[in-house]
Amino acid sequence: MEQYYFHSVTLDTSKCKGCTNCIKYCPTEAIRVRNGKAVIIKERCIDCGLCIRICPYHAKKAVTDPLESIKNYKFKIALPAPTLYGQFGPDYTRERIVSALKQYGFDYVFEVARAAEIVTNATEYYMANKEIKKPVISSACPAVVRFIQIRFPNLIDNLLRIESPMEVAAALSRQEVNEKYGIPLDEIGVFFISPCAAKVTSVKAPYENRKSNVDGVLSIKDIFLPLLGIMKKQGDITSEPFSLSSAIGVSWAVTGGESSAIKEGRRIAVHGIHSVNDILEQAVKGNLDNIDFLEVLACPEGCLGGPLVVENPFIAKVNINNEIAKIAKNQAHRVLPKHKDVKEFEWKSTVEYRPIMKLDDDMMKALEKMNMIDVITEGFLGLDCGACGAPSCRALAEDIVRGDAKETDCIFKLREKVNSIAHQLHQIESAGSMSDDNK
Ligand code: SF4
Ligand code: SF4
Structure with a gap:
């Protein structure tokens, strides 16, 4: 993995309320809200400073020299x-x-x-x-x-x-x-x-x-x-x-x-x-x-x-x-x-491509992962509500494929799962009371 470079834009976690306002504006989808706090994915951040302007709680700031x-x-x-x-x-x-x-x-x-x-x-x-x-x-x-x-x-x-x-x-x-x-x-x-x-x-x-x-x-x-x-x-x-x-x-x-x-x-x-x-x-x-x-x-x-x-x-x-x-x-x-x-x-050296969006070094595996992202995204409602802490349903799907999130981070998927567990429990309970009645 490529080394991260220094970033001026940083987060003051004590001020962050996890409101998710910033995640949708970031041009490189570099922000997630996890465990109630924003996290900047360093490889993706370009230090544009947009999130500094957006955050209503002044939790994002730029580090400069005193x-x-x-x-x-x-x-x-x-x-x-x-x-x-x-x-x-x-x-x-x-x-x-x-x-x-x-x-x-x-x-x-x-x-x-x-x-x-x-x-x-x-x-x-x-x-x-x-x-x-x-x-x-x-x-x-x-x-x-x-x-x-x-x-x-x-x-x-x-x-x-x-x-x-x-x-x-x-x-x-x-x-x-x-x-x-x-x-x-x-x-x-x-x-x-x-x-x-x-x-x-x-x-x-x-x-x-x-x-x-x-x-x-x-x-x-x-x-x-x-x-x-x-x-x-x-x-x-x-x-x-x-x-x-x-x-x-x-x-x-x-x-x-x-x-x-x-x-x-x-x-x-x-x-x-x-x-x-x-x-x-x-x-x-x-x-x-x-x-x-x-x-x-x-x-x-x-x-x-x-x-x-x-x-x-x-x-x-x-x-x-x-x-x-x-x-x-x-x-x-x-x-x-x-x-x-x-x-x-003139520049004495060149600016290099930083393939941070790449899913895998192996082309075949990268394609497989891309398909998985498509399939997972299709399974979401597509509201891009941000409640999961990712800026869009597709971004959450990508996080899941990268191993950084799980499907139940989506509140609708979580509700589906809870409903399904409740349904199963209800069935077990009904089956139990029927066998009691037959005694
Ligand atoms: S907008 Fe500010 S308070 Fe809200 S999640 Fe982003 S950094 Fe945290
Ligand atoms: S500085 Fe720009 S690129 Fe970096 S996290 Fe904030 S909005 Fe995203």
Whole structure:
């Protein structure tokens, strides 16, 4: 069995009431309720964070690095995701937010939006290659990459083989600091400020089987209040000029930002993991052959709807759009040189298929098990009620075949069995009283 990788999304069993709300929403059917508590099947979880949003009892959470972990490094670099800017109202400009990060304790701030511009340029060069498989599928959302790894192996070759803006920002900022200030590389700590759990997982357990350039991932939720406090105290003063990215990079926070930044080709932007599932199914069927680029984001409204943000995604979108409008108006953005050498940002290894849905290594046995699942499923009522703790009757049938559940976990089957036992007892009792009467 393949080793499980680290997961950011975890369950606090003390808070779980076993209500089964989460099981039906999980896109990979990774959750079961057993003995009154939810259980996450680790091989199936893609850390999309949907169950964090769904659980009414806040029993699901994302593990991130504590804010104090920045103290473990002599020189601290902050990598704010562009989503961070959307969390604050119109008075809190990017300059103020970046300045607050420095006052909080970071020695250097490198906007991930800056790296997003570079990735945009690299993507344009990548797309110009006639050999690549279309539609090219964005690899910026790690939950989607994991989803493709387990559910859509045929689309692995369509993934954009360019590092994510977070990884590019981490590598470039470390290099920049080392060259500018002569700080030894091992004294530099690079921290991504994240809207989502999947990014944490992609840092702690990269799907490319190589070490991430990021040293720690902090949650936007955790750092929001400290930054707000600093900005309120400081007033509307920005003490130093920052090298801020252009509108292209900041737009990546909003759904459609990545795809509209690319200048050519037919492009689609899809958000929300269930819609992503639908569009990927279309891609597998060959219905997207006239599409060049697919931007796919697991969260509703993209990163603005991540499980680790504080602001409503629609309000955050207005905040971001205000900021973008200002950049465009003032023409204050830097125009980056084109990065012709795409190789520099290309994946160095490949993403592999993770056949977690496989029933057996032996093809014949797998087929037999598949038939058994069909037969058991037919025997259920097909209500998909979830009372058994599995998301559907078919999922329960699969659990039974895998040896993880039994037929009587279905309450209707249990009732049938109880009725049949009661009937048998009644018959035995009747037979007994008849023989007593004959005495
Ligand atoms: S939604 Fe899931 S994790 Fe939350 S209480 Fe219900 S069963 Fe437990
Ligand atoms: S994080 Fe996503 S994939 Fe993992 S258990 Fe929750 S809903 Fe399912």
